Amino acid sequence: MSKFVYAFEEGSKELKNLLGGKGANLSEMTKIGLPVPPGFTLSTEACNEYYNKGKILWDDLKREIEDNMKKLESKAGKKFGSEKNPLLVSVRSGAAISMPGMMDTVLNLGLNDTTAEAIAKETGNERFTWDSYRRFIQMFSDVVMEIPKYKFEIAIDELKESKGYNLDVDMTAQDLKDLVSRFKSIYIKEIGKDFPEDPFEQLLQTILAVFDSWNNPRAIVYRELNDIPGDIGTGVNVQSMVFGNMGENSGTGVAFTRDPATGENSVYGEYLMNAQGEDVVAGIRTPHKIERLKDDLPEVYEEFLRICSLLEDHYKNMQDIEFTIEKGKLYILQTRNGKRTSSAAVQIAVDMVDEGLLTKEEAVLRVDPQSISQMLHKAFCEESLANAKPIAEGLPASPGAASGKVFFNSESIKLNKGGILVRLETSPEDIEGMHGSEGILTVRGGMTSHAAVVARGMGKCCVSGCSNIKINEEKKEMIVGDVVIKEGEYISLDGTTGKVYLGSIEKEEASLGGSFKKFMEWADDIRVMGVRANADTPEDSEVAVKFGAEGIGLCRTEHMFFEEKKIWPMREMIVAKTTYERERALDKLLPLQKEDFVGIFRVMGSKPVTVRLLDPPLHEFLPSKAEEIKRLADDMNLDFDELKQRVSSLHEFNPMLGHRGCRLAVTYPEIYEMQAKAIIGAAIKVRDEGIKVDPEIMIPLVGEVNELKYVKSKVVAAIEKLFEELGETIEYKLGTMIEVPRACLTSDEIAGEADFFSFGTNDLTQITFGFSRDDSPKFLGEYKSKEILPRDPFESVDTKGVGKLIKMSIELGQSVKKDIKLGVCGEHGGDPKSIEFFHSVGLNYVSCSPYRVPVARLAAAQAELKSRKK
């Protein structure tokens, strides 16, 4: 006879497929000697057999269940259905993979009129007893018998109304006892039979319901969408109930084995005597600190400390433990890795290495890379924050804390040298203002709006999409509800929560020394992939270096042109009608642009700096409103209508797929020629100051090798001419961004012309899916809720599609140039899941915004460790 039922003592965490996830965990805790309330698991094979046999519980199985119930009774020292010390159990489903749509839990199974009386007597708590009983009937009726919930709710409402009660807690023990009778009547009316008094019948019917729920429509759809086979089945866990409210030597609590806020190595928790789990959470009674248990029940406290130590030894991790004390006996109901702040996570990891619990490698795997980004930003002091009142809440678009005077345009920020920039939405023209601000608040736009993306890049605090703010630009004020905030008044932003506060709040600096430094050094020792930053200014570059960037992987040149002194010659260049006029404007830009690069090279020194030549469509640099066009026309001595015509001729239906990137340089090579001269001129200047420099020139949006060939020939010729003029040369690399599907498909040809590939996964994702980043938020929400895509492909790289193209590109590229340098500079470069993928395909480095650099360093180390395991 096959075995279908396993006592907790018989399993372990390795038997997840057989026992389901929940069953395996209960077994594991039992196995390592924790005082877990006893129980057993019907295996997933039992579920499959149930379907094979045409959905009936067969006799052998029933006998196995009975046998196990017998053993359970003896372990618990209680008896199922007995009028003295009766055993109550919980029944829970549990597949190897957790799955929505399945039946979840029935508690207090085994209650009937007899056992209820017995428990009332034993606990001396009538109200608790009858409340438990009526809840059991409700739960059983709903999840097992599928009687609509509202039928019971009506009965409760009627009772409360007749008594004049407002709240459920107003109901007395007698009320609840009456409710049990009413519920039973409802049950008879709906089912046509009495509510089952026989606990064993209750149990079998519940098991049957769990098995049936495996094939309910929601579970089937979920499995189909997630490619989970239908024949893996679910387990059923039957566990003895324990109660913390059985008198003054009973109790319940939760505790962490270490301080989850600071990581300090001492048990941290709370408990209440003579109470249920809900009581600790509900906050009606104030729980005690765990240390007081030493006075209440010294032996239990000692055992609890012993268990904490045992659990840390076993799981090698800080644990979050739920426990119950029933009549002086300690039970562990659940243990799991405890949630902690990011600084606690780092502290615990470092301490555990010092304690010999973990190796450095294990420690490095223990901290979620995502979480450490919060450690890098300024934060509000907790005390100051406690007194501050939030006035609005938007999206937490870019983390950090900021306080400052409110200004409604970039000019005012520049004039006042700082402040909070408040805008309906930002555009490229706001770059300078954003840079000079303490933080940015926008009314419109999501997590991937212009403001959000640029702010994250700058490491600037930003709250976006704060739609209940109204801005009156004329009056220079903003209105939130009935609060009016005028220009120059103070507000504070929390970019990690999305909250907006009135007034200024004290802040504290991030601490990057001590354990954090030690921890990150371990990560750096392990990782093989380089980490660079995306940085467009000397200031960004300094932050990048502070956070450990080993170079700049993406220096965008377009933002530079929005500065006051550069935007005019830039616009002259754009509206030029002849190559001569264009070159004249570019001549004005050349020295200015060169100075941009001088600053960056000085900061970065011998670290490589990849400069991307101009990428966005030219219309982004032109004004769009009539009055601004008028001003430009006047300033440039042009005819207004002609200029308007020129601006409108630059309009594009799909700018994402339009005249930009290297396509601009095919039409106007002189733009890239100027930029190349500025980069190389700056590199030579800084080199001549005695600083080693490593410039890399990157051509964007290449999709066909002839584009690169043509543009490269122009760029190289311009540089050669410069070398000749200066009488000196310098080494540089010239490569391309791979961000168009066709570039991936023809990477063998392209590699022949490029020293390096840098994958621009933002655009590559947009184009491979055909999802415009600006427009897709409209429908991606629906994609998420309907589980059409497992995750937002703009957050974590889509390995199936985009990733396949990247792999293909690498293989084709390396087939022609074995040692071609490979990096990534899209926002995915700072996303740990994506970093793992980039590591697996063999990229040399990732590049991300400066504030993500430590995240990427840790994620790269973890990726290396995971690949070693395989």
Added chain:
Amino acid sequence: MSKFVYAFEEGSKELKNLLGGKGANLSEMTKIGLPVPPGFTLSTEACNEYYNKGKILWDDLKREIEDNMKKLESKAGKKFGSEKNPLLVSVRSGAAISMPGMMDTVLNLGLNDTTAEAIAKETGNERFTWDSYRRFIQMFSDVVMEIPKYKFEIAIDELKESKGYNLDVDMTAQDLKDLVSRFKSIYIKEIGKDFPEDPFEQLLQTILAVFDSWNNPRAIVYRELNDIPGDIGTGVNVQSMVFGNMGENSGTGVAFTRDPATGENSVYGEYLMNAQGEDVVAGIRTPHKIERLKDDLPEVYEEFLRICSLLEDHYKNMQDIEFTIEKGKLYILQTRNGKRTSSAAVQIAVDMVDEGLLTKEEAVLRVDPQSISQMLHKAFCEESLANAKPIAEGLPASPGAASGKVFFNSESIKLNKGGILVRLETSPEDIEGMHGSEGILTVRGGMTSHAAVVARGMGKCCVSGCSNIKINEEKKEMIVGDVVIKEGEYISLDGTTGKVYLGSIEKEEASLGGSFKKFMEWADDIRVMGVRANADTPEDSEVAVKFGAEGIGLCRTEHMFFEEKKIWPMREMIVAKTTYERERALDKLLPLQKEDFVGIFRVMGSKPVTVRLLDPPLHEFLPSKAEEIKRLADDMNLDFDELKQRVSSLHEFNPMLGHRGCRLAVTYPEIYEMQAKAIIGAAIKVRDEGIKVDPEIMIPLVGEVNELKYVKSKVVAAIEKLFEELGETIEYKLGTMIEVPRACLTSDEIAGEADFFSFGTNDLTQITFGFSRDDSPKFLGEYKSKEILPRDPFESVDTKGVGKLIKMSIELGQSVKKDIKLGVCGEHGGDPKSIEFFHSVGLNYVSCSPYRVPVARLAAAQAELKSRKK
């Protein structure tokens, strides 16, 4: 000693690599016994040896040249540099692949003061002699010695001014003789030496210049861009000159071996006695019909007829021949396959099969598929056209001929049941008007504008981008120059030339019977790939069937919604705020849409009909101007501001990558549910009328299998429900368009859910390149002129990138579903080059606009024949 020089007798057309293209052709003509002026070729190996030796002409080579000149003299019966009967030669370059940037031709080489006098005497034509001499000096100075051309032009201008001449032809023999002296002075001044009198020195210097031109910068860049190796070298052809103006028994002419207009099997040509080639072309003297040569020189005429027959036997094709008669001796200067009208091409191919010259297979390969599309449209009668005066010229956007009354909007076309629709540019709202019109004329937009694409789809004549027309919509008139054309006045359009005429012109119908029918039947017997049409209406479907379509590969449903009675419920549906409102609007659309399909199924009968569910973004159906929104708001009893807000919320930054295709159905599944019910309801209705039907439902823009799964589940459920309601069922297929790169990359998953793939190569090309079709014309011109892309990827499918994705998709799809049906429905489906590619990757069918169906049938047959050869 290696051989580097080959007399024409020694070569053949197979030796193209050794002799270059031109040399091999001259040899071939000599080989088959044509009276070609004798000559020889310096091989491409000589060119390479020249570079190996450090750019000098070595002695052995010079000796070979001398030897061959000797032989040439004896063949020509003339002597190089002689004062009696002197030999003149032409020198031409000729690589295996023709290449811009290389030196082209030097004529009349061998002229000096001595030989010029001799020729003047012999021809009795002093003017011709000195004109030839001064041209030779100019040509030699320019292409061999690189003296700037303008220096000679100034001398000519000075001479003309001093004599008071306006035209070159005013110059007398003496003037030209003077010019020779002046040119020689310029030569001395520039070069510092006398102009070479020694003919052999002239020859060697010219050969040297041809070799040097192989490595001039333009040729090098061209080779790099086209991946032509640099070491294949160029040949040099030296050929004896012959003159048709050496007296009354000399002459020159051109002739076709068959009538190039009708294909009739009789020699067709013109000649002039005592004339040069230019004289025939220049039209100063009226040439004679070739038949008159029988009277002038009967023996020459007989020989000419014999040569025509010989050439057709040899080349198995109608030939275009240039000939010269020098002193009664016939010379053939060139023969090549003759250009012909498309109907002549078909006639000749069919005749040649009947004559036993060609097999059916060879005949089918002889007609350019592109060309036959002109045969399918109405054309203006030649006589009527001769009297018509064009008033403007735009782009030949869609072929055919149309006459009709001018109207400036679609309503007027509908009201008047026809006319020429004249618009600034068209938009989807004009579809009905375009359909009802005789032809379309637009002021803006290129060959791929909305008007052009839709008109070609409808087979409607269209002239687009006719920018010198001004439209005054208020006054209902158009102005071209000083011509004002009022609404209701007649104009005519020629969509094949782009010309616009005032008034009405008589037209003749296309003839699709006789030789055309026979020819197309041969093609159909050969081809293995099916040909379907893209058709959205019963009328289009009828045209498609007439042209031989075997089904509909793309029936777009969006155009249907622009009809007056459908656009209102459509707009109701779009602005609906709840699912209930949306379904109510869809209920109104259901019967209307069903009728659309009933009409199409009745026409198509048992042929498959693939209906694509709604694809474009919803904002395309809404008005954009304030006044129109106002009207919609009034009509629908909505608040204007709210509606305006709704319209503007549907605006997209990149609509191409926005909320459209199956993404709409993920958000609003009820739209596709309605369409599925309409299609299947119509299919059942027509089936019940006794007509077999074969419906296929196509889901657009799928990029992830879960999209298809979700949408399919909704569509299938709606159809199942319909089956239940009707109590009957029908077979149908459900497949998807593959038009997003990610769909290609994950085709294995998608194939599991699809009965067929239809490649939407329009969008796939846009997205793979990242080229918006609307915006890329701005820069694709530059791409063409700079030779960055070999051809417009929207005309012929890009096999390197897009084609690679298609191949990958097919392989992945077939790995899961071996017999999945594969087709293509982008505009490439009607392009012969693309059809060859689609054949090579194993597609089952192509689908194109009805008027391209015969083109596709022929191209598919040719693709099959070409693949048999391999």
